[in-house]
Amino acid sequence: MRDDHGTASARSIKAGVGRRDFLRIGAYGTVAAGGAGLLAACGSSSPASTVSNSGGGGKPKKGGTLQFALGSGGSADAINPLQPGLPPDYARIPQIFEPLAIWDANLQPVPLLAESIEPNTDGSVWTVRLRKGITFHNGKPLTADDVIYTFQQIMNPKDPGYGALAMQMVDYMNLKKVDTYTVQFPCHGPFSMFLKTLPVYEYFIVPVGWKVGQYIGTGPFVLDSFVAGQASTMSRNANYWQSGLPYVDKVVMTDYTEESSRVNALISGQVNCIDQLSAPSIAQLKSSGMQLNISDGGGFCPFTMRVDLAPFNNPDVREALKLCVDRPAIRTAVYGGYGAIGNDIFAYWDPDYDHALPQRTQDISKAEYLLKKAGHESLTLSLVVAAQAQGWLSEAELFQQQAAQAGVKINLNQVTTTTFNNSYTHWPFANSFWYSNPYLNEVALATLGSTSPFNETHFNDSHYQSLYNQAVATLDESKQRELIREMQAIDYASSGYIIPAFLPVIDGLSPKVHGDGPSKSGTSFNNWDLRRFWVE
């Protein structure tokens, strides 16, 4: 069920076990940069963080093993390319399976298995042409039939893949094989988001006849062994369609639930790459001479207020709570000065994110005035919090202290993630976590009344919904941008979301590993594209 871009990850990982301590934020435009270090874009602060890009560290060398310690896994780990659930799934699947399109360095969709992906004039039919000469691990050539089979599996209403929701505009019963390498995707109407949605993690292409438990893809690595909740090993695909790639011979990925275990394993040399770190680990890794890759992410850990329930049904109360938040303080204290300051609208890295909206800052006297106006001079609230992402508890505690300044007493009600998920979208006032999504994809999941499966805030505004429908239907980018800006103004003024900050993605590497890049789309390690990683 999630859908688009980062989304993929987004909700997904919110999933039970996994949602705990991962972070797989996404980003979208992120950092400027090209060259070597970069990352850390956001902060003016940001000492550091370095990563050698493919260029850095000398000439790529073949061979060697990448040993990953991955957080947030568990016995529900799976390598099902149509239903990736936990963070380790997002790490493993792209090594074995590949989608039609991936993100480029600037998070624009570019074809991967496809040669071209083009709409007709109004965006109601998309034509995908496949690259020729690509084979699956068993030697079978990739053709249009595989693409049609994959999408019909994903869209099968009886057992939908997680990506089905975001592609519901696609008329999957009538996918058309034009020739061996060409497929047409007819849609139920103009659907501008088709290409942008493809790089998400739910659209990996499987061969005709594929079933759960088969690991035959077109990817750069072949699966040797996999034990859920423990580890997987993969070897270089000698017949990979991009000759010369990948550089390393083996990829071993092991689940390490605890962050301190991951850090210790990296420092003592048992692994050479670790993901999902929180800001407090940065100093220890630096002092031990490890590399850090700190990317600005577009993921966020918001506080959600149900706009249909008192006292949050009063817009003054919502605004007052938004004004209680000292965002720079949260960014510094919780995220080590990395990541970006939030302004209560999502999709920080979407090119259409409206940076012109005035930045909300803490304004206690205005908050007190609004609360008084709403008849809530003394307000006591219960905030449900679960481990959603690194820093979740400190963020909630800071918010609690900041709201107290305006006379709002917030009681923190800590629950486990499974308890949280069990009543997800029903909590009146809670924390949450989202990976980075393009704006329209996020809206589709979160704020379109009852059609959004994850409408945590029960936001329901018919004008907003009609703006969304127009935006999705147009291929005219400037018109789409105008519509999006109008929607963001509504979000800013009246949504049930408090977004204090966008989280950084922090990965650690041994100094001998090269070829990493910023994780702009929100996952770790160059968006889990390991083809150009190499080991000294």
Add this chain to the structure above:
Amino acid sequence: MATEVQRKPSWRQRHDLLAVFASRLGYGLITLFIVTIIVFWATQALPGNAASAILGTHATPALVKETENQLHLNRSVFSQYWAWLSGILQGNFGHSLTNGSSVWALIKPRLINSAILVVLAAFFGSIIGIPLAIYAALHKDKLFDRVMAVITLSISAIPDFVVAVLLVTIFATVVWKVLPAVSVVPVGVYAWSTPRLLVLPVATLSLVIVPYIYRMTRAALIDAFESEYVELARLKGLRPLRVSVVHALPNALAPVIQVSGLNFIYLAGGIVLVEYIFNFPGIGQGLVNAVSDRDVPTIQFIVLSLATFYIVINILADVAVLVVTPRRRYARSAPA
């Protein structure tokens, strides 16, 4: 007593050890049965089930329902429990709800890894603790005894996880980098093929139990040394070594066996934390995962294994105590 020999001893009297063993076993089985009911009831009381745990926030109501059907979670609690229990009675431990493979295949490697950890820790704990205790008891209130009192008290005051973190800091990450900080046993092999990975977890657990073994053994020996029969043996002019080995030690064995049993039981609980810290693939880690996934058959199996272990160790310790203390056996079999 000799005159009473004419009364024919009952079966129970003739087979005192066997009788104790049989009655303990009977109670043990009843306990196990009650444990399965409590654990099953507890898993039902947790919010959410395996379906919502698997789906997480993908969990739209339709998908949850579909998944519940696939996992048979839509059946009544009683019928789920009965299906599980009747499976157990036929030697079938069921399948994991989260990944579908058989619980036995999933947990067996973990059981073996944990057993290796517990047995090694108990072994090293004993061979360190007992000789030190004997020496200290023989030299009661001397310097060694007093220094050891301080050391063991300090160690037992440190929480297990702090001991683990200290060892990691000293031997793996900060001071020296000579040992692996994390003990991820590769898939497909058991912990004994990777001895280096065992060093720190075993050291942690051994260190944690040494103070208990030491203090119990020392106290039991001192009791024995101060007893009347040892006093008598001394007065008879026997040599001190003979006094301690032949007269005192056998009488101190019972408490030592009891403390060893308790230590095994303590270790079976202690591994949960240590496995978590070292990321060691044992049943402690398996249990933590299973609970967060609401994977009822796996939870049941692990808890049942642990409960069985507790009960077996208790029975063995009781029987062993009886074997080494004939006094108690005779008291037991004497006519009322």
